[in-house]
Amino acid sequence: MIRASRPALTWALALAISMLLGAAPLSAQAAADMRSVRDGVYTDAQSDRGEAAFRRNCASCHTLDEFTGLGFMRQWMDRPVFDLFDLVRNTMPQDFPGLLTARQYADIVAFFLKQNGLPAGESELPATRVSLAVIVIQPPPSR
Numbered sequence: 442m443i444r445a446s447r448p449a450l451t452w453a454l455a456l457a458i459s460m461l462l463g464a465a466p467l468s469a470q471a472a473a474d475m476r477s478v479r480d481g482v483y484t485d486a487q488s489d490r491g492e493a494a495f496r497r498n499c500a501s502c503h504t505l506d507e508f509t510g511l512g513f514m515r516q517w518m519d520r521p522v523f524d525l526f527d528l529v530r531n532t533m534p535q536d537f538p539g540l541l542t543a544r545q546y547a548d549i550v551a552f553f554l555k556q557n558g559l560p561a562g563e564s565e566l567p568a569t570r571v572s573l574a575v576i577v578i579q580p581p582p583s584r
């Protein structure tokens with residue numbers, strides 16, 4: 442009897458722990474809200490701000506082509522924008538991680554999207570986990 446119920450208990454425990462860690466699987470609603478960077482997920486003004494922030498805080502160590510083109514897509518395709526945002530926010534600038542505001546990191550990601558040929562839209566790229574986790578990185582639509 443006890444043995445029979447153990448898998449269910451283990452599963453419930455695993456779910457509880459993953460929820461505590463904030464790593465719960467996407468809810469059905471979140472899955473329905475899934476969209477991609479092709480849908481116009483940042484604004485031109487935001488990308489302009491991101492460009493300025495990139496020049497000031499990143500360009501001393503990086504060239505833009507590290508974040509554009511095939512190499513970039515090969516690394517990031519099919520991953521949520523949150524992964525890129527989170528990596529940059531937690532590790533960059535390498536000499537001062539976390540220097541910028543979440544908003545500024547989102548601006549820089551918006552700038553990267555634009556440089557990869559992805560379209561601007563009506564609203565800014567958000568700077569929160571819950572919003573960025575449901576936007577998937579995809580290559581630009583072929584012209």
Ligand code: HEC
Binds near residue numbers: 503549
């Ligand atoms: C002081 C130099 C320096 C500055 C300033 C800097 N970086 Fe970096 N960055 C590095 C180095 C070195 C690496 C490669 C080593 C690594 O992957 O940890 C790197 C790697 C990266 C990567 C790739 C990480 C990966 O694992 O694929 C990204 C994305 C990135 N930087 C973005 C930025 C952004 C955005 C800024 C500005 C906010 C920035 N960096 C500022 C030195 C810097």
